[in-house]
Amino acid sequence: MHVLILGGTTEARQLAGLLHGTPGLELTSSLAGRVASPRLPPGEVRVGGFGGAEGMAAWLREHAVDVLVDATHPFAGTISFNAASAAAAARVPLLALRRPGWAPVEGDAWYEAGSLEEAATLLPGLGRRVFLTTGRMGLATFAHLDDLWFLVRSVDAPEPPYPPRMEVLLDRGPFTLAGERDLLRHHRIDVLVTKDSGGTATAPKLTAAREAGVPVIVVRRPPTPEGVQVVTDPESAAHWVTQHPRWGARVEGAP
Structure with missing residues (x-):
């Protein structure tokens, strides 16, 4: 089973750490390349853009990606909407991993x-x-x-x-x-x-x-693309990946 993580965040690295080494799982993390010396996650890493939603959809098909996790920064709005379009076009299940936002407390202005x-x-x-x-x-x-x-x-x-x-x-x-x-x-x-x-x-x-x-x-944060399932921590994302029906199909040897 091939998992693509759109990463660059702490949560993306943590998710890669949870999934790395799982038998039968191929893991690729994609970084935008905007930071000169990024902190690299475990597993395979690609750096750079895809060329928009169409380019990402083509990459998903070419590399036989089974599930896609968008763990980009909460303000990486363009790539999140590209991911939603690409996942729909390539018929790849998509999950968004978003850390919770901040909330004001007493004394904040x-x-x-x-x-x-x-x-x-x-x-x-x-x-x-x-x-x-x-x-x-x-x-x-x-x-x-x-x-x-x-x-x-x-x-x-x-x-x-x-x-x-x-x-x-x-x-x-x-x-x-x-x-x-x-x-x-x-x-x-x-x-x-x-x-x-x-x-x-x-x-x-x-x-x-x-x-x-x-x-x-x-x-304020940009909105998450409509219809995309969202979790707020890497553990929940890892559970979604390993419990996904496509994982079971791969383990059983189904095409």
């Missing part, structure tokens, strides 16, 4: 935004020194805000266009609460912008912001 553009519109009214943790790909959205100062944290160095008053911090989670407290204090941050990525690796910044009374702009 959260402002929801439906997009990076909306976040950029909200920013000038909330602060002047911005901790921007939305990744390096969307910095052009904030490039016109030349009256604000930005601390941008990303895994790889960003490319222009980006805000003219900016300091880049190259780092990769997980982050500690003590470290996030020091960062906010040292850079005199008065507003935080983040995507609702969920998980624990980058959540300490939210606690640090709450403690410091720093408002947080939270960009």
Whole structure:
């Protein structure tokens, strides 16, 4: 049985770890290739795009993929919709693995935004020194805000266009609460912008912001493609794979 995991996330690596070495299971993880030195999961790994939904469907057929797991980042909306279209075209069962989103607690000052553009519109009214943790790909959205100062944290160095008053911090989670407290204090941050990525690796910044009374702009997630089954943890995804009827058919030697 051939399983393709669309990965790049912690959950994708954990799922690959749970499935790797299972007798009779061929495992391939696909990474987008946007990070220069990604953390690789166990098993076979391919890097790069598929060429849209049609290209992915062709890859699924060519490599006889039995089930597809979309374990990409919650904000990787394009590839998730491509995966849904490709899986339908190739008649391959699809599961989405999505970590739960964050939820505000007492003391949080959260402002929801439906997009990076909306976040950029909200920013000038909330602060002047911005901790921007939305990744390096969307910095052009904030490039016109030349009256604000930005601390941008990303895994790889960003490319222009980006805000003219900016300091880049190259780092990769997980982050500690003590470290996030020091960062906010040292850079005199008065507003935080983040995507609702969920998980624990980058959540300490939210606690640090709450403690410091720093408002947080939270960009909402894009929707999951309609009709796609969703689980929230790697263990449930591994169970879905190993209990899928296609697994039983392969074990019994059926075509």
